[in-house]
Amino acid sequence: MERFSIHNEIELKELLAENKIPAFRYGQIENAIYKNFVTKFQDIQTIPKDLRDLLDERCFYQSLSIDHEATSSNGQTTKFLFETQDKLLIEAVLMRHLSGRNTLCISCQAGCPMACTFCATWKLGLQKNLPLYEIVEQVMYAAKMLNWEWERLRNIVFMGMGEPMLNYDVMKEAIHVFTAQKKFDLSNRRVTVSTCGIVPWIEKFTDDFPQTSLAISLHAPNDDIRREIMPVDHTYDINRLMTSLDRYTDKTNKKIFYEYIMINWVNDHLKLADELGKLLQGRLAHVNFIPYNPWEGTSSDGYSTTPRFIIEKFQRTLEKYGVVSTIRATMWDDIDAACWQLARKKKEEEK
Numbered sequence: 001m002e003r004f005s006i007h008n009e010i011e012l013k014e015l016l017a018e019n020k021i022p023a024f025r026y027g028q029i030e031n032a033i034y035k036n037f038v039t040k041f042q043d044i045q046t047i048p049k050d051l052r053d054l055l056d057e058r059c060f061y062q063s064l065s066i067d068h069e070a071t072s073s074n075g076q077t078t079k080f081l082f083e084t085q086d087k088l089l090i091e092a093v094l095m096r097h098l099s100g101r102n103t104l105c106i107s108c109q110a111g112c113p114m115a116c117t118f119c120a121t122w123k124l125g126l127q128k129n130l131p132l133y134e135i136v137e138q139v140m141y142a143a144k145m146l147n148w149e150w151e152r153l154r155n156i157v158f159m160g161m162g163e164p165m166l167n168y169d170v171m172k173e174a175i176h177v178f179t180a181q182k183k184f185d186l187s188n189r190r191v192t193v194s195t196c197g198i199v200p201w202i203e204k205f206t207d208d209f210p211q212t213s214l215a216i217s218l219h220a221p222n223d224d225i226r227r228e229i230m231p232v233d234h235t236y237d238i239n240r241l242m243t244s245l246d247r248y249t250d251k252t253n254k255k256i257f258y259e260y261i262m263i264n265w266v267n268d269h270l271k272l273a274d275e276l277g278k279l280l281q282g283r284l285a286h287v288n289f290i291p292y293n294p295w296e297g298t299s300s301d302g303y304s305t306t307p308r309f310i311i312e313k314f315q316r317t318l319e320k321y322g323v324v325s326t327i328r329a330t331m332w333d334d335i336d337a338a339c340w341q342l343a344r345k346k347k348e349e350e351k
């Protein structure tokens, strides 16, 4: 008989019911897994031995295996390369902040179909939508690591591989797991969904998750440049996108995070800073400038990082329009990039 993930609440409750096991046992299992970070069913001492045996027979705890793990020299950032049972690779990044704002960036798809030119992921194409348990396991792995460090996970961002709106139903279930008091117990605003701008799904998201944070991969303030680097703009142009985002802010009164990757000679002309300021002026917006990271695997496109002083000029220009921005620290710069890429490439070549 095929085993199912311990994170599948519905199936687990059905299993208990079929075996005439009292419903309160679910709460004990849940507490052991999510609060005490028990990893072996036989170690759940609060439930009887025959139930532990049943869990061993019918459930699995973890399907992902860790293929590669690298931590920056200051210990703040850890990158994980996971391998799924069907031999696909997915990444997650844990960013530890001195303030305790520990954030995990997770993947929702293996590969991605959206074809943004600055991103290594799309070159894989869409390999699959991740099932719920593969998303939750990324979080569990990092949460356990932080627990060991006497810390807690505070934020989760869907900003790794894949476009979360294209795996909407699973993303929705995952958000419930992250925010359930008896599971990861994060407040909704500490979960952020980042999308490249698929308008109908943003509208659905606004209705379903008015408390959850939203980030937009904008990366250019006009359609001419955005289309060059983000094909999604051919279908949903900036005008349509902003209309749906205005609906989100009207309904939620929450600011939106706009991601802007800084690529030298592509989207960093200073006149674009003015255009960006005009676009976001008066809107509930926070811009994150992300220096392009050439070792992520797209250097063959000839892209390079915008010099820091230009990014700072962008920031000052936005200030004139009353738009707040931050420049993302590239905390993973000193992770052994060559070694990391080698691990990823080797795996991809083996397939």
Ligand code: SF4
Binding pocket: 112, 113, 114, 115, 116, 119, 120, 121, 122, 160, 161, 162, 163, 196, 217
């Ligand atoms: S949507 Fe995100 S993951 Fe997909 S290609 Fe664009 S940047 Fe990469």
